[in-house]
Amino acid sequence: MLQSMFKVDLFKARENCSSMPKIEFQDDYKSTNQKLEEKGRVCVTGAGGYLASWVVKLLLSKGYKVHGTVRDPDDIKNMHLKKLENASEGLQLFKADLLDTVSLSDAISGCAGVFHVASPVPPSLIVENYEVELMQPAVIGTLNVLDACLKSKIKKIVVVSSLGAIFLNPNWPRDRVMDEECWSDLEFCKATKNWYCMSKTLAESEAWEYARTSKLNIVTICPSIVLGPMLQPTLNTSSLYLLKFLKDGMEAADSGFRHFVDVRDTAEAVLIIYEKAEAEGRYVCSSHGIKTQDLVLKLKSMYPYCNYPKSFREEVPEVKLSSEKLQKLGWSYWPLEETLVDSIKNYEEIGASTLKYKN
Numbered sequence: 001m002l003q004s005m006f007k008v009d010l011f012k013a014r015e016n017c018s019s020m021p022k023i024e025f026q027d028d029y030k031s032t033n034q035k036l037e038e039k040g041r042v043c044v045t046g047a048g049g050y051l052a053s054w055v056v057k058l059l060l061s062k063g064y065k066v067h068g069t070v071r072d073p074d075d076i077k078n079m080h081l082k083k084l085e086n087a088s089e090g091l092q093l094f095k096a097d098l099l100d101t102v103s104l105s106d107a108i109s110g111c112a113g114v115f116h117v118a119s120p121v122p123p124s125l126i127v128e129n130y131e132v133e134l135m136q137p138a139v140i141g142t143l144n145v146l147d148a149c150l151k152s153k154i155k156k157i158v159v160v161s162s163l164g165a166i167f168l169n170p171n172w173p174r175d176r177v178m179d180e181e182c183w184s185d186l187e188f189c190k191a192t193k194n195w196y197c198m199s200k201t202l203a204e205s206e207a208w209e210y211a212r213t214s215k216l217n218i219v220t221i222c223p224s225i226v227l228g229p230m231l232q233p234t235l236n237t238s239s240l241y242l243l244k245f246l247k248d249g250m251e252a253a254d255s256g257f258r259h260f261v262d263v264r265d266t267a268e269a270v271l272i273i274y275e276k277a278e279a280e281g282r283y284v285c286s287s288h289g290i291k292t293q294d295l296v297l298k299l300k301s302m303y304p305y306c307n308y309p310k311s312f313r314e315e316v317p318e319v320k321l322s323s324e325k326l327q328k329l330g331w332s333y334w335p336l337e338e339t340l341v342d343s344i345k346n347y348e349e350i351g352a353s354t355l356k357y358k359n
């Protein structure tokens with residue numbers, strides 16, 4: 001059990017991080033009875049997922065009316081949405097699959113903006129039938145959403161892409177900071193069988209091509225690995241990634257350089273690029289780069305009793321990444337320690353080690 005592994009008082013652990021910049025809890029996340037300014041009606045695809053749930057929560061807290069698409073509105077895994085603040089008056093769930101254009105149109109119709117978040121995120125690089133499981137929902141699904149947006153004359157669309165559509169590029173000079181100019185190389189994704197990165201790269205590039213010919217107003221965002229508390233009751237892939245470091249006691253873990261961003265910061269970024277009229281193009285959304293070995297050292301210093309990897313495989317060179325473009329729009333982010341503490345507190349509270357993986 002994860003709980004029994006966490007013998008450290010979490011609040012003490014937070015005190016130990018007192019050198020960290022002090023975080024002011026954003027008003028939007030506080031429980032509030034104040035009257036909200038009426039905002040427009042927007043649609044969020046895959047509303048019950050990890051990131052989308054935080055996007056829905058943020059939108060509702062700002063006074064938006066939200067159409068959330070889920071594959072099964074009665075599934076217990078989507079029940080948390082109905083409990084979000086302002087959900088009773090502000091949230092309407094629509095049953096929709098990315099491959100079903102009619103259901104998407106029903107959900108998108110009547111909205112001013114769309115946040116296309118849904119896309120499969122597999123728990124491992126090995127995907128048996130990647131065409132059906134990944135490529136179709138990611139690529140055809142994105143085009144279906146954009147088709148529905150065009151029909152409904154949607155004013156602005158935020159498409160959630162991924163760092164996976166940026167960093168898999170062996171031709172990018174090692175010493176050059178990766179930014180929005182860099183695209184993952186599809187041939188390289190294919191050769192390395194990285195089907196997830198391939199699905200995100202193709203989905204995003206097809207979205208841009210669609211926008212170019214249709215004149216739809218889209219912006220895309222490319223988050224790195226997203227961590228932080230889960231609102232949904234099932235485990236998602238990136239939370240599982242952190243949980244594995246805490247509980248699996250792997251013989252040898254990869255010591256690659258990884259980039260992370262808090263789920264709450266990512267939701268904020270998604271809203272910033274929607275609301276700011278000057279936002280255009282792609283946005284890298286990442287706040288911390290760290291070797292996994294150093295991440296584990298950091299975790300160990302806060303939670304010494306977890307079942308950490310016993311050793312690490314060869315080092316992977318650092319990739320430098322810039323979210324400067326997003327920061328110029330006013331985006332800021334939490335310290336990594338705060339994200340880790342809040343994630344682990346959340347895993348403890350919900351007994352995450354006993355949770356079922358979403359599929």
Ligand SMILES: NC(=O)c1ccc[n+]([C@@H]2O[C@H](COP(=O)([O-])OP(=O)(O)OC[C@H]3O[C@@H](n4cnc5c(N)ncnc54)[C@H](OP(=O)(O)O)[C@@H]3O)[C@@H](O)[C@H]2O)c1
Binds near residue numbers: 046097098200224358
């Ligand atoms: N988490 C990260 O580290 C990370 C990093 C970069 C980018 N992203 C991107 O962020 C988005 C959300 O990811 P997440 O981490 O929140 O993962 P998640 O919790 O697994 O959410 C994925 C969502 O997509 C939905 N979905 C998948 N296939 C679908 C289909 N055929 N029709 C309708 N809905 C479908 C899922 O619905 P069901 O619940 O019904 O399966 C789920 O709601 C994705 O676009 C992902 O690529 C995530």
